[in-house]
Amino acid sequence: MTILLYDLVGRDENRPFSPHCWKAAMALAHKGLDIATAPTRFLEVPAVEGGVSKTLPVIRDGDKVVIDSFAIALYLEEAYPDRPTLFGGDGGKAMARFIERWSQSTIHPYVTTAAIVDLHAMQDETNGAYFRQSREQRLGKKxxxxxxxxxxxxxxFRASLEPLRSMLSYQPFIGGASPLFADYIVFGALQWARIATSYQLLDDGDVVAQWFDRCLDLHGGLGRKVAAAA
Structure with missing residues (x-):
């Protein structure tokens, strides 16, 4: 059965940019599941699945609707235990919770700073007006x-990634020898930046940038199917 992923897009429905939707997309690919995507703009989110969530991602798997990227990963792990694990056990779930909090407090604020004007430019007129009003209200400035x-x-920002940089000097992925959901959490944040802005957050020689390149190649190059911002 095909799983439907509601994916956040701007004017161009072929450029999904949400870090949280990318986490879900990579988790679905990791499990090797068949998916279809429903490109969804900001102002369309309240109508998704009868208003089940104010944010994306949302997935529908048969009669089951799941919201929130972490909840989606937990659901996929439980529903499809015979497919590659996203967590490697309860310890991996706990680690991923920490990584999610770290990413959202360390990476997301700077990506917002670096890419917010570009993200606004990705929207059509009505969604752009919503984006500007809601973000300026939240951030308290233009x-x-x-x-x-x-x-x-x-x-x-680059200095704040030193714990990740140091860890990746010991192993190729956050999950160890191969990626786990924790990798997709950080990948989603950097993919958000890659798609939204041409501003270079990382030096090419940075081990974090090299890890990100490895993640772009995962699952048949899923991450590369959306070109970087020009």
Whole structure:
């Protein structure tokens, strides 16, 4: 049976950009499941599956609807135990929870700073107006003021990745010899930036950038099927 993934897009429905939807997409691919995607814009989210969630991703697997990327991964692990594991046991679930909190407090704020104007430009007129109003209300400043801090914040951002950089000097993936859902959490954040903005967050020689390239190649190059921002 094909699983339906509601995927957040802007004007171009072939450029899904949400870090959380990318986590879900990679988790589905990791399990080797057949998927179909429903490109969904911000203002369309409240109508998804009768208003089941205010945010994406959402999946439908037969009669089962699941919201939230982490809950989706947990569901897939339980529903498809005979397919490659996303966590490698309870310890992997606990590790992934930590990685999710770390990514959202360390990587997401700087990606917001670096890419927010570009993300706005990806939307059509009505969704762009929603994006600007909601983000400026949340952040307390104009989008252009947020972006203005990206140059001064770049060094601090790169330094904040040192724990990840150090760990990847011992092993090719966060999950060890092969990727787990924890990898897809961080991948989703950096893929969000890659698709939204041409601004370079990482030096090419950085081991984190090299790990990200390995992740782009996973599952038949799923991540590369959407080109980087020009």
């Amino acid at each position: 989008l252009e003021e947020v972006k203005a801090a990206r140059e001064t914040g770049l060094g601090t």
